[in-house]
Structure formats: C-alpha cells, structure tokens
Amino acid sequence: MSMVEVQTVRKVYTRDTQEITVLDGISLQVPEGEFVALMGPSGSGKTTLLNLIAGIDRPTSGSVLVAGTDVTRLSESDLARWRSRNVGFIFQFYNLIPVLSAVENVELPLLLTSLSGKERRERALTALKVVGLADRSGHYPRQLSGGQEQRVAIARAIVTDPKVLVADEPTGDLDAKSAHEILDLMGTLNKDFKKTIVMVTHDPRAAERAHSQHHLEKGVLANGSGVTAAAH
Amino acid sequence: MKFLPFILKHLRYKWGRTLTTVLAMALCIFLFCTLQGILAAIDDLMASTSAKRLITRHAVSLVFNVPLSYQSRIASVPGVKRVAITSWFGGSLPAKKEGKAQTEDEDEDQDELQSTTDWSQFFTNMAVEPEPFFAMSPEYPVAPDQFRDFMQDMQGCVIGRKLAERFNWKIGDHFFLESFIPPYRKPSGPFEFVVRAISDVDRAKYPSADASIMLFHHKYLYQATGERVAAGTYTIEIEDPDRAGEVSAAVDALFANSPAKTHTETERAFVAGFMAMAGNLALLLNGIGLAVSFTILVVTANTMSMAVRERRTEIAVLKTLGFTSAGVMALVVAEALMLALLGGALGVGGSKGIMWMLTHLPGLREALAGMGLTTLDLKPTIALLGAAVALGLGIAAGFAPAFGAYRARITDMLRTV
Numbered sequence: 001m002s003m004v005e006v007q008t009v010r011k012v013y014t015r016d017t018q019e020i021t022v023l024d025g026i027s028l029q030v031p032e033g034e035f036v037a038l039m040g041p042s043g044s045g046k047t048t049l050l051n052l053i054a055g056i057d058r059p060t061s062g063s064v065l066v067a068g069t070d071v072t073r074l075s076e077s078d079l080a081r082w083r084s085r086n087v088g089f090i091f092q093f094y095n096l097i098p099v100l101s102a103v104e105n106v107e108l109p110l111l112l113t114s115l116s117g118k119e120r121r122e123r124a125l126t127a128l129k130v131v132g133l134a135d136r137s138g139h140y141p142r143q144l145s146g147g148q149e150q151r152v153a154i155a156r157a158i159v160t161d162p163k164v165l166v167a168d169e170p171t172g173d174l175d176a177k178s179a180h181e182i183l184d185l186m187g188t189l190n191k192d193f194k195k196t197i198v199m200v201t202h203d204p205r206a207a208e209r210a211h212s213q214h215h216l217e218k219g220v221l222a223n224g225s226g227v228t229a230a231a232h
Numbered sequence: 233m234k235f236l237p238f239i240l241k242h243l244r245y246k247w248g249r250t251l252t253t254v255l256a257m258a259l260c261i262f263l264f265c266t267l268q269g270i271l272a273a274i275d276d277l278m279a280s281t282s283a284k285r286l287i288t289r290h291a292v293s294l295v296f297n298v299p300l301s302y303q304s305r306i307a308s309v310p311g312v313k314r315v316a317i318t319s320w321f322g323g324s325l326p327a328k329k330e331g332k333a334q335t336e337d338e339d340e341d342q343d344e345l346q347s348t349t350d351w352s353q354f355f356t357n358m359a360v361e362p363e364p365f366f367a368m369s370p371e372y373p374v375a376p377d378q379f380r381d382f383m384q385d386m387q388g389c390v391i392g393r394k395l396a397e398r399f400n401w402k403i404g405d406h407f408f409l410e411s412f413i414p415p416y417r418k419p420s421g422p423f424e425f426v427v428r429a430i431s432d433v434d435r436a437k438y439p440s441a442d443a444s445i446m447l448f449h450h451k452y453l454y455q456a457t458g459e460r461v462a463a464g465t466y467t468i469e470i471e472d473p474d475r476a477g478e479v480s481a482a483v484d485a486l487f488a489n490s491p492a493k494t495h496t497e498t499e500r501a502f503v504a505g506f507m508a509m510a511g512n513l514a515l516l517l518n519g520i521g522l523a524v525s526f527t528i529l530v531v532t533a534n535t536m537s538m539a540v541r542e543r544r545t546e547i548a549v550l551k552t553l554g555f556t557s558a559g560v561m562a563l564v565v566a567e568a569l570m571l572a573l574l575g576g577a578l579g580v581g582g583s584k585g586i587m588w589m590l591t592h593l594p595g596l597r598e599a600l601a602g603m604g605l606t607t608l609d610l611k612p613t614i615a616l617l618g619a620a621v622a623l624g625l626g627i628a629a630g631f632a633p634a635f636g637a638y639r640a641r642i643t644d645m646l647r648t649v
Contacts, residue, residue, distance in 0.1 A: 056552055095549045098245070099242050
C-alpha cells in the first residue's frame with residue numbers, strides 16, 4: 001500500500017508575467033514504512049515536491065494522496081488540521097521557537113489537540129526521551145547545540161504520532177558527527193516506529209541511509225530513480 | 233487559555249519593547265479616564281443646578297459687585313419668588329500654628345499671623361442672606377433648632393458635614409477666616425466665626441452639592457467691612473422655570489441704563505460660563521484624548537507589525553504544525569490585546585490614583601471644591617469605557633499585522649528566512 005502517491009503533478013510559479021515550471025508532471029509512489037531520499041541540484045524542485053507531500057503547498061495540477069487523503073482537495077483549514085494529525089515536518093534550520101523551552105517546543109503541536117496540560121507534558125517528555133534529550137527538557141534553543149536543536153525539532157515532529165515524516169535537508173546545517181546522529185535517529189524512527197520518511201538532501205551519505213533515492217532534474221524525476229539503498 | 237503562556241512568553245521575550253508599549257497605552261488610557269472624569273464631574277455640577285434659580289451678576293465681570301439697592305427692585309419683577317445675596321468670600325484659615333488649623337485657643341499671635349493664609353486648608357465659604365438662601369437651597373438642609381441659633385448669632389455659620397469632620401469642628405467651636413479679596417478684609421484682623429449648624433448635605437439627591445461648604449451672614453461681612461461691600465451676586469428663585477428667559481431679561485432691563493448693568497442667567501448657564509473661563513474644556517479635553525489615542529494606536533500597531541515581521545518563520549512553523557490561518561491571526565490579535573489590557577489596567581489604576589490624590593490632598597481638594605468639582609472620581613462607567621478603549625486600540629493595532637499573518641503563505645515565509 002502506498003503511503004504517498006504523487007500523480008502527474010505540475011507546479012508552475014508566476015513571477016511578473018513569466019511562468020516558471022518547477023515540477024513538470026511528476027509521479028511518485030512511496031510505500032508505507034519506506035525511507036525515501038529526494039536528491040537533485042538546487043532549483044530542481046525537490047523542496048517544492050516535499051512541500052506538496054507535506055500539504056503546505058498546492059500543485060498547479062495533478063493530485064497528491066497521503067495516507068489515502070487527496071490533500072489537493074482539502075480547504076485551507078481542513079488541510080491545516082490534516083497536517084497536524086498526519087505529517088511531521090523537520091526543517092533544515094530546526095525552526096524552534098526561541099521563547100519556548102525544549103519541552104514547550106515539542107508540546108506546541110499538542111496544543112491543537114484536546115489533551116489536558118498534564119497529558120501534553122507527558123507526551124512531550126516521552127518524545128524528548130525518544131530523541132535522547134529528556135535531560136534537556138527545560139533548556140531553551142539558545143542553550144542547545146545544533147544537533148540537539150534538530151533532535152528537539154524531530155521530537156516536535158513525532159509528538160503527534162504522524163504517519164509521515166518529511167525532512168528538508170535535516171543535516172544541512174550540522175557537522176558530520178551531529179549529522180550522523182540525526183540520521184541514526186531517523187533510521188530508528190523508520191525501523192522501530194514504522195514511520196514513512198521522505199527526506200530531501202544534497203548529501204549522498206545521508207541519502208545512503210534511505211531505502212530508495214529519487215533524483216530530480218529540472219522538475220522531472222531523472223532516470224534511475226527508485227534505487228533501493230543497500231542499508232535497507 | 234492553553235495559549236496564554238505562549239502569548240505571555242512572547243511578551244516577556246522582548247520585555248523592553250513590551251514595557252514601553254504598555255506604558256504608552258497606559259498613558260493614553262490614564263489621560264482618557266482622567267479627562268473624562270473631569271468632564272463627568274463638570275456634567276454632574278451642571279446637572280445639580282436648579283432650574284428654578286437664576287444668578288444676577290455685574291454685566292462686566294464677577295470681579296465687580298452689584299449694588300445692594302438692586303435687591304428690592306429684583307424682588308419686584310413678576311415671576312420672582314425670592315432673592316438672596318450670595319457673595320463668594322474667598323476666606324481661608326490664617327497660617328497654621330504647630331500643624332493645626334487656627335482656633336480661638338491659638339490667637340495670641342493673631343496680629344503677627346493675620347497677613348498670611350494657609351492655602352492648603354482652603355474651603356468654599358460664602359456670605360449669604362440666610363432666610364431666602366436656605367429657603368431656595370434644599371441641598372443644604374439645616375435642623376430647625378440649629379438654624380434658629382445660627383440666625384441669632386451674627387458670627388454664626390453653617391458648615392457642611394465633611395468640613396466639620398475634616399477639622400473636627402463641633403457646634404459652638406470658633407475659628408477665624410481671612411479673605412484674599414481686599415474689600416473683604418477688615419483692619420482688625422480675620423473674621424471670627426462660631427459653628428452654629430452642621431448641614432448634612434444630601435449627596436444622593438444633589439451629587440455635586442459641596443459638603444465642605446461654609447455659609448455665614450452677609451450682614452456680618454457688610455457690617456465688619458464698614459458697610460462698604462455690596463453683593464457679589466444675587467441668587468433669584470423664580471416661580472416657573474419655563475419663564476427663566478423672560479424673568480432674566482426683565483431683571484437686566486431694570487438696570488440697563490445704570491452704571492452697574494447686570495447680567496442674569498440660569499444657574500446652569502452661570503456655572504457653564506464659570507467653567508468656560510478656562511476655555512472650551514470639553515473640546516480641549518476630548519481633543520487631547522483623541523490625539524493621544526491616535527498616537528498610541530500608531531505606536532502599538534507599529535510594535536505589533538515589528539513583532540509579526542520578526543516572527544515570520546515562527547508563523548510559518550505554526551502553520552506547518554497545523555495551526556489554521558485564523559488561529560495564527562487570533563494569536564497575534566490576542567498578543568496585541570494583552571498589551572492593551574496591561575496598559576489599560578495600568579492607565580485606569582493610575583487615573584483612579586490621581587483622582588484620589590486630587591480629592592484627598594489638602595489644597596487641591598479645596599481648590600476643586602471651590603470650582604464646584606466635588607464629585608471628581610473615576611466612575612465605574614468611565615473605567616469600563618477606558619478599558620473598552622484600550623481593547624479597541626489593541627484590536628485596531630493588532631488587526632493589520634494579524635491579517636498579514638493570516639494571509640501569508642507558509643512557503644513564502646520560509647523562503648524569506
């Protein structure tokens with residue numbers, strides 16, 4: 001069963017009077033429990049494809065089905081609610097909220113649920129434990145290293161137990177050691193917690209951790225995409 | 233409520249900016265409440281005037297007295313029920329000695345002290361013609377036995393209950409007053425008075441009636457000054473309030489060709505004219521309030537715009553996490569409202585404080601009472617109005633940046649990081 005099904009998707013941006021085709025009829029299937037890497041040069045459209053899968057952008061044409069829901073047909077508010085339940089997003093620059101502590105950052109998506117304050121806090125601490133930062137729950141982002149910030153961001157992404165994790169260059173701002181740890185953590189989430197992961201990366205070593213790699217070139221999937229990684 | 237800590241944390245993060253914005257809002261609401269409080273007190277004063285009373289004064293200015301001979305002629309005008317001399321005495325207690333108001337026990341150094349006055353102990357005092365005055369002034373009720381004693385003692389006076397409590401004066405106590413108006417001073421020193429009656433002013437029925445007033449015989453003033461003073465004003469009670477204009481014109485017509493022409497008007501118009509000596513207060517005070525409110529609106533809107541601009545990434549993250557556009561907009565407006573609420577509370581509290589000071593600090597209290605502003609206070613309706621203005625400003629200031637956050641697309645905001 002496909003967790004993500006991208007069907008003949010086109011994405012065209014209009015700048016002034018000029019039309020720029022970023023994605024040109026892309027189709028892609030990601031089975032449930034897969035760890036997929038999207039690779040390609042800058043401007044190839046991989047982040048745009050990731051945004052479409054995450055439901056934070058809409059295609060010009062085509063459809064995107066995630067966990068059986070055609071996200072292109074949802075209204076803005078329904079799409080927001082859908083995101084909160086189904087997708088965890090990991091950013092390159094972590095994007096933690098500086099005024100909130102680690103546990104409060106992780107708790108943030110749970111504010112949209114009907115959980116009590118105590119339940120929210122328990123879940124957030126559990127998520128921090130999963131990423132190995134239970135002892136830093138009271139620390140603010142400025143008090144954490146880049147790798148630790150990214151781990152908090154991953155905890156925030158998984159705290160609602162989403163079906164799909166999307167990661168936009170999650171190791172792009174990290175040193176080699178921290179990047180290795182983050183990739184290990186993502187591997188664990190995929191293997192042990194059965195999360196379907198779609199990751200955009202420039203880093204071949206990061207891509208090697210995925211089960212399959214898809215290469216984008218000027219808005220289309222290049223030949224040879226779908227190579228199963230040896231690590232699987 | 234679960235979002236409240238989130239909002240408060242943001243406000244605390246840039247505490248300097250939060251503090252200055254809150255203070256600006258507080259100043260706005262403080263000015264609004266205080267100015268509206270003053271206007272309300274003036275309105276109360278106007279409302280408490282009697283429609284049945286006219287005031288006749290010198291046509292040129294209140295500074296000039298009106299001849300005593302006019303009284304009988306005014307009384308003869310059809311529609312006039314009674315006429316009473318009412319002269320603002322402007323007396324104050326001679327300078328304090330050892331921190332106490334001067335009384336008859338402390339007058340040994342009177343000659344030395346008579347040229348000085350203690351303005352901090354000032355209160356309204358009027359020389360009146362008792363019988364007609366009290367007959368037409370139900371706001372100052374006096375017990376019959378006390379009134380009889382007052383009428384029998386030329387140095388006797390009637391004081392309001394608040395004045396009695398303030399100086400702990402009882403029936404039979406003596407005190408001295410000296411006017412700052414030269415014709416009302418006598419060579420032998422301050423005027424001596426004896427408390428003969430205490431009036432329990434009905435503040436419920438007459439909210440602006442002065443419970444700190446002191447009223448005494450005009451005859452005493454007249455005789456003590458060598459029969460040289462005339463009447464400051466005449467207070468006229470008329471039979472029919474609907475004929476006020478006609479009676480006023482008839483009174484003024486009597487003296488149209490005399491050296492001391494008169495100007496007669498309703499008590500309300502007289503009070504309004506008295507207030508108007510300070511200019512068009514309502515326009516001035518409302519103008520100040522509006523200008524300040526607009527400035528604060530711009531300041532707060534700018535603060536909120538800066539806050540939203542700085543937090544574009546955060547807004548993008550919130551939306552990515554599943555916060556709806558309306559939810560994000562509500563958070564921004566709530567933050568502006570929180571600023572407004574804090575500022576509003578501070579402003580209302582400050583206004584309440586200044587009102588208390590104005591009505592309790594010696595000197596200021598009496599100066600206001602002298603102007604008739606005895607009901608100066610922050611009324612609950614004005615405090616609520618102040619809070620509503622603060623909330624209105626908060627919503628207005630927060631709306632534009634909040635709408636920007638509502639409309640912003642996640643991908644655009646993430647791209648501009």
